[in-house]
Structures are given as C-alpha cells and as structure tokens.
Amino acid sequence: LPDGKTPRTVTLTRESDSVEIYVFGATVTSWKVAGQEMLFVSPKAVLDGSKAIRGGIPVVFPIFGTDPVIKLPQHGVARTSVWKFGGVTSETSSAVTGVFQLSSESIDPALAAIWPHKFKLTYSVTLGKDSLQTKLDVENVDTAEWSFEALLHNYIAVDDPSRIKIYGLKDASFFDKSHAIPPSQHDYIELNHEIDRVHTVADRSVPIVVETMRSPKGVVRVEREGRGFDSLVLWNPWATKSENIVDLGRDAWSHFICVEPGAVDKSKVTVKPRETWTAKQTIRAA
C-alpha cells in the first residue's frame, strides 16, 4: 500500500458501465450497469486493508471456510493480501480487461509458513456490455503438487431476500451448514431463513439465475465457463446470524444474496508443478 494504510483502487469504465477493484484482495467492490449498482458492499465494510472487505467479490484461496488441518484464517490468504495491478491487457469498444497478480512471495510470511506452497495467481476482470467476467488462474510454480480450494464470493445486491427466486440448482446435490431451509419442491429456491449451502453442480452449462426484483435490471445470471467451478455456494445469514458479524450489522443482511461459484470440498483441486488451473465466471445483468 503506497502510504501504508489506504488501499488503492482500479476503476474500469465502458460507456455508462463501470467496475471498481481494490488491490487489497483484488476485491471487486462495485459493478455498475447503466449507473445501477449490481453488487452489495456493507456500509460497515472495513476498507483500510486491516480486514477482508465485506461485500463485492472477495477471492477465496487456498481454503474455503476453515480447514481442520491447514490453520490459515477463514477463506485463506487471497482476500487479505495486496495484489499487484498488472495493467489493462485488452481494450475494445465493448470490453476492457484489468489484470491482478499475487504470488506466494508477496503474502504475509506468517501465512506462507502455514501453507508453504509456491503459487502464482492471476485474476482478470473484464467489464463488458451488461456483463462482468472474472477469471482466476492458479499456477503451481513449486517442485511438488499441491491442492487448494478457490471460490468467488459474489455479494449480489437485492432489495428483499425473501422475494427473490434462484434458478439453476434443481438437480444439484448439497449440504447446508444452517439446515434451515428444506430442499425446494420447485425448480427455483426461495428464502425465508438463513442459508449456507454448498452445492455440487455437475452441469456447469446451466447458469444460476437470480430474480432480484430490482429495477431497471432485475435479473442477474451467474455463468461458469471452462473446467473448474463445480461448487456453487448460497449464503445469507438472515437477521439472527447477522448480529454476530460486526462489519455487517443488524440490517444489511436484507440487501444481498451470496452466489458463489467455486471449487471446494469434494471439488478441491490438485495442480502439478508448472500446471495452471483456470476457472471463469460471467455475471450478466438483464
């Protein structure tokens, strides 16, 4: 961080659309489509680099949640490390791409000691017409293979989570840490309680579609491309759990649903030396 305190941001724009990314965590903190904010960031989010940013798109790597063996902080090291901005790598009239890099040498040495594997992450953020694409490359630059989990923790803005519908998970198996909502009898999921559900999605070609009931853009589609993202997490802490989350506070829970493509739990990935694993999501607003 230039002054040791305030993280820098990168903003990409295309006509009336924009995306803002903090180098801290390579966290996307805003995506606007024709001026409408599509992502949620908590009014109480800590933005000084002392804590993971509550909202936007935190990057989860190399563990999801906590791990009984790997004693890293919850969700790993990527979301709390300062990434290097590698510049704008592509720019056309309809799309612009900015690239961010993080390597094992630049993470906190105390964390590198806990998870001593050599890696290079490249995170490419592309703003297109009504779309935001984020691509994660995980390269093994070590001499032995290692395994990891990765996930893009999208906080999608909604006005009232009890009015939204989530499509695309009908045939997915899941476990729910909260056990609060029974399996849906419909081809969509509705919420009336907290949810913390990890789905295993065999068919990646089916997009997750969220009817957010907002306007003018009231539908958000999360598409997964390529190999890689076999997990899809849904999370909202609802009122009761929110009280314990200091950077969320009492009321903010009703303004988002987390829709998170990832490779976690059973979908954990192993990369060999010099191998690169790539996974990509495209979020579209309609």
Ligand code: TA6
């Ligand atoms: O992705 C869902 C989840 O793992 C939940 O279990 C919940 O803890 C959430 O992420 C937020 O985690 P955080 O460490 O950001 O408070």
